[in-house]
Amino acid sequence: EETDWHALSDVDGSDEEHGAPPQPVLAVVGRPNVGKSTLVNRILGRREAVVQDTPGVTRDRVAYDALWNGRKFTVVDTGGWEPDAEGLQASVAAQAELAMATADAILLVVDATVGATATDEAAAKVLRRAKAPVLLAANKVDDERLLADTASLWSLGVGEPIPVSALHGRNSGDLLDAILDALPETPKDTGGTGGPRRVALIGKPNVGKSSLLNKLTGEERAVVDAVAGTTVDPVDSLVELDDQLWRFVDTAGLRKRVRTASGTEYYASLRTKAAIEAAEVAIVLLDASEPIAEQDLRVLTMVVEAGRACVLAMNKWDLVDEDRRHQLVRELERGLVRVPWAERVNISALTGRAVRKLAPALRTALDSWDQRISTGQLNAWLSELTAATPPPVRGGKQPKILFATQAQTRPPMFVLFTTGFLEAGYRRFIERKLRERFGFAGSPVRISVRVRE
Ligand code: GDP
Ligand code: GDP
Numbered sequence: 001e002e003t004d005w006h007a008l009s010d011v012d013g014s015d016e017e018h019g020a021p022p023q024p025v026l027a028v029v030g031r032p033n034v035g036k037s038t039l040v041n042r043i044l045g046r047r048e049a050v051v052q053d054t055p056g057v058t059r060d061r062v063a064y065d066a067l068w069n070g071r072k073f074t075v076v077d078t079g080g081w082e083p084d085a086e087g088l089q090a091s092v093a094a095q096a097e098l099a100m101a102t103a104d105a106i107l108l109v110v111d112a113t114v115g116a117t118a119t120d121e122a123a124a125k126v127l128r129r130a131k132a133p134v135l136l137a138a139n140k141v142d143d144e145r146l147l148a149d150t151a152s153l154w155s156l157g158v159g160e161p162i163p164v165s166a167l168h169g170r171n172s173g174d175l176l177d178a179i180l181d182a183l184p185e186t187p188k189d190t191g192g193t194g195g196p197r198r199v200a201l202i203g204k205p206n207v208g209k210s211s212l213l214n215k216l217t218g219e220e221r222a223v224v225d226a227v228a229g230t231t232v233d234p235v236d237s238l239v240e241l242d243d244q245l246w247r248f249v250d251t252a253g254l255r256k257r258v259r260t261a262s263g264t265e266y267y268a269s270l271r272t273k274a275a276i277e278a279a280e281v282a283i284v285l286l287d288a289s290e291p292i293a294e295q296d297l298r299v300l301t302m303v304v305e306a307g308r309a310c311v312l313a314m315n316k317w318d319l320v321d322e323d324r325r326h327q328l329v330r331e332l333e334r335g336l337v338r339v340p341w342a343e344r345v346n347i348s349a350l351t352g353r354a355v356r357k358l359a360p361a362l363r364t365a366l367d368s369w370d371q372r373i374s375t376g377q378l379n380a381w382l383s384e385l386t387a388a389t390p391p392p393v394r395g396g397k398q399p400k401i402l403f404a405t406q407a408q409t410r411p412p413m414f415v416l417f418t419t420g421f422l423e424a425g426y427r428r429f430i431e432r433k434l435r436e437r438f439g440f441a442g443s444p445v446r447i448s449v450r451v452r453e
Contacts, residue, residue: 365442
C-alpha cells in the first residue's frame with residue numbers, strides 16, 4: 001500500500017488537529033454599566049478588574065478563554081457594543097440576538113440595585129426565545145441587605161436571578177457553577193467548531209494588518225490592552241462583519257499599544273504560524289502597491305501547509321494605478337500558481353474600500369473548507385471523468401481508479417483507491433476537475449492515492 005500525498009504545496013499532509021479543540025461559548029450580554037466587564041474579569045479569575053469608568057466608552061469585543069473546575073470555555077464579552085442610531089434598547093436587543101446565534105449559553109447581567117429597566121426587558125424579551133440556556137446574574141448585590149432586590153428580577157421571565165457581586169466576588173463561585181451546569185460539554189454545531197469562526201489576519205510587516213483590524217473594530221479602542229500580562233491573555237478580538245461575529249485570533253500583537261519594536265522576522269514568523277494554527281481561515285494581506293515578495297509567498301505557503309481556508313486581501317488598493325494594475329496581474333499569475341483557488345478581494349484598510357467584501361469571501365472559503373461530497377456523487381462523477389480521460393499508462397499498465405471517498409473535511413481530503421500509481425500531472429488534473437465540478441473556492445484540497453495490489 002502506498003500513501004501518496006498530493007497537495008498544492010506538496011506537503012506530507014499529516015492529519016493534525018486544526019487549532020484548539022472546540023470549547024463551549026458563553027456570551028455575556030446586558031446594558032452598559034451593569035458590571036459585565038467586572039463580572040467577566042471575575043469569571044476569568046483576574047485579581048484586578050479592569051473597568052472603564054466612563055459610560056459609553058467603546059471597548060473591544062473580546063473573546064477570552066476561561067477555566068473553572070478543570071473545564072475550559074470561551075467567554076465572549078460584549079461590553080463594547082455601543083448604542084446605535086436606533087438607541088440603546090435596539091442595540092442591546094441586537095446584541096442578544098447575536099449572542100443567541102453564536103453562544104452555547106448566555107449570561108444576562110442586570111443591576112440589582114436599579115432593578116429591571118426597559119432596556120433589560122428588551123434584552124430579556126429576545127432571550128426568552130433562545131434555545132441555549134439563559135442565566136440571569138443580578139449584579140451589585142454587595143451585601144445581604146440587597147438580596148431582597150433580586151426577587152423582583154424574576155419578572156424578566158428568564159429564570160431565577162442569581163445574586164452576585166462582581167466587584168467583591170460575592171457568590172461568584174455559585175454563578176460559575178451554574179454557568180458550567182448550563183454549558184454543554186461540547187459546543188453546538190454551528191457549522192463551525194463552536195462559537196464565532198476563527199480568523200487569522202496575517203501578512204508581512206507594514207502590509208496593513210493593524211490598520212485593517214482597526215478599521216474592522218472601529219478606531220481607537222481602550223482598556224483591554226491593559227490586561228496584558230495577566231495569566232489569561234485576551235489574545236483574540238471579536239469583530240462583527242455582515243451581521244456575523246468573527247473571532248480574529250492572536251490579535252494582541254496588532255493592537256497598537258502592545259506592539260513591540262523587537263519584531264525580528266523569526267519572531268514574526270512564529271506569531272504568524274501560531275495564528276494560522278489557531279484559525280480556521282486566514283486573511284492573507286498583500287501590499288498591492290508593491291511587488292509581491294518572497295515573504296508574501298512564504299506566508300501563503302504556511303496557510304496551505306496548515307490546511308486552512310484562505311482569503312487573499314490585496315491591500316492599499318487606493319495606491320494602485322493603471323500601470324501598477326497591469327504589473328500586478330502578471331505578478332499574481334506567477335506568484336499564485338499554488339493558490340489559484342484563493343478568494344481574492346481588493347481592499348484599502350485606509351479608506352475602507354471593499355472591506356465589506358471580506359465577510360462573503362470568508363464565508364465562501366469556510367463553506368468550501370467544510371464541504372463534504374457524498375461518496376455516491378463523488379464516484380459517479382469520477383467514473384465519468386476517468387472514462388473520458390483515463391489515467392496515463394505506466395510501465396505498460398493502465399492504472400484504474402476503483403473507488404474514491406472524501407475521508408475528511410477542514411480541509412477536504414479525498415482518498416483514491418487505485419490499481420496503480422497515478423502521476424502527479426493526472427492527480428492535478430483530477431483536482432482541477434474536482435474544483436470545476438464541486439467548487440472548493442478558498443480552500444485547499446488534498447488528494448491521497450492508495451494503491452491496491
Ligand atoms: P459594563 O458596562 O456592563 O461592562 O459595566 P462595568 O463592568 O464597566 O461596570 C460599571 C460600573 O459598575 C463600574 O464602576 C464598576 O466598578 C461597577 N460595578 C461592577 N460590578 C459591581 C458590583 O458588584 N458592585 C458594585 N457596587 N459596583 C459594581
Ligand atoms: P502592519 O505592520 O501589517 O500592522 O501594518 P500597519 O497597519 O501598521 O500599516 C503600515 C503602514 O501602511 C501604515 O503607515 C498604514 O497607514 C499604511 N496603510 C495600511 N493600509 C493602507 C491602505 O490601504 N492604503 C494606504 N495608502 N496605506 C495603508
